[in-house]
Amino acid sequence: MLGRTHATSGAVAVLALVPVLRDHGVTVDGWAVPVAAVVGAGAAMLPDFDHHHATIARSVGPVTALLARGVGAISGGHRNGTHSILGVAFFTGLATFLTHVGGLALGLFLAFLFAIASAALRLSMIRATVGHTLMCLVVGALLARGALADSFPVDVVPWAVAVGALTHLVGDMATVQGCPLFWPFNRHRYNYASLSTDHATERFVVGPALFLAAAWLTFSLAGGVEVLLPSIDATLELVGVGSAAR
Numbered sequence: 010m011l012g013r014t015h016a017t018s019g020a021v022a023v024l025a026l027v028p029v030l031r032d033h034g035v036t037v038d039g040w041a042v043p044v045a046a047v048v049g050a051g052a053a054m055l056p057d058f059d060h061h062h063a064t065i066a067r068s069v070g071p072v073t074a075l076l077a078r079g080v081g082a083i084s085g086g087h088r089n090g091t092h093s094i095l096g097v098a099f100f101t102g103l104a105t106f107l108t109h110v111g112g113l114a115l116g117l118f119l120a121f122l123f124a125i126a127s128a129a130l131r132l133s134m135i136r137a138t139v140g141h142t143l144m145c146l147v148v149g150a151l152l153a154r155g156a157l158a159d160s161f162p163v164d165v166v167p168w169a170v171a172v173g174a175l176t177h178l179v180g181d182m183a184t185v186q187g188c189p190l191f192w193p194f195n196r197h198r199y200n201y202a203s204l205s206t207d208h209a210t211e212r213f214v215v216g217p218a219l220f221l222a223a224a225w226l227t228f229s230l231a232g233g234v235e236v237l238l239p240s241i242d243a244t245l246e247l248v249g250v251g252s253a254a255r
Contacts, residue, residue, distance in 0.1 A: 012054060012064035012129035015180055017220050019053025019173035020046040020126075024226035026172060036162040042230045044119075045165045051122025052173025054129050055100050056181075060087040068128040069121070085192070092181060093192035097174040104170035108163050115163065122170075123148050130220075 023045050027037045037045055057063040058073075059081040066077035084090025107118045178188050187200030 012057070013220075015053045015057075015177050016050040016126050016129040017222075018180055019176045020050040021222050021226065022053075022176040023049030023169045023172045024230060026168075027226075027230050030165065030168055035164050035168060037165045037230075041162050041165055043227050044163075045169045046227045047126055048119070048122050048166055048169035049173040049176075050126035050130065051124075052100065052104075052170040053177045053180075054125045055170070055174050056091040056096060056177045057087075059084045059089065059091040063087075064129045065125045068125045073125075088181065088186055088198075089189055089196075090192050092178060092188040094190055095192060097171060097178065100174045101167055101171040105167040108166045111163070115166075119166075120148060 024042070027042065027045065030037050054063075054065045057065050058077055060066060061074055061077040061081060063077065066074050080091065081087065084096065090096050104118070107114050178190070181188050182200045183202040183204050184200065185203045187198035189196050189198050191197070
């Protein structure tokens with residue numbers, strides 16, 4: 010599947026499960042809803058961190074390219090370790106740890122997820138790699154600052170990473186190559202369909218439909234303008250932007 014299809018499907022899957030998460034005591038409201046969408050979209054790109062030519066490897070220049078080569082070597086190459094249940098468990102465990110640590114560690118993680126999600130969705134407002142990286146770091150810092158100041162809860166982050174990464178596997182299992190779900194114990198590649206990547210249906214029907222669904226779910230679950238705008242204003246004030254504007 011295309012990177013943007015993975016990203017949008019990850020966001021939609023997380024948002025669709027927000028009511029379930031709420032019912033089980035996970036706070037996801039207001040500004041936490043778009044955060045969950047961004048995390049789900051970014052996490053849906055994480056399994057492709059085993060391929061140095063993938064979108065995720067190019068999202069933050071040579072830093073992610075080098076990391077991708079290392080991950081690919083450890084996980085056995087493309088569509089092996091990171092495309093398994095063990096890989097999803099690793100990503101989820103990492104997200105849980107960083108959420109618990111919070112602060113700069115969580116901020117950098119959120120910035121990274123935003124970077125790969127925006128790269129996959131081709132939403133980068135700055136084409137230069139350095140500029141894109143700086144933009145993502147600023148967004149990550151704002152998210153972390155808002156979390157530390159209780160502008161939005163961060164309990165949803167590990168859940169969103171788990172769902173996003175699983176969504177990637179479900180998507181790749183619809184292709185001929187499939188996924189080795191039980192790697193390294195069983196290297197059989199499971200699939201339930203034999204679709205090809207970048208088919209016209211994916212590009213012109215599935216992709217746009219998922220994007221619209223993600224936008225609508227984010228807006229409606231977050232409570233609309235009357236909830237989102239005050240949350241954004243409160244976060245900007247905390248980092249000194251809102252007060253400066255006044």
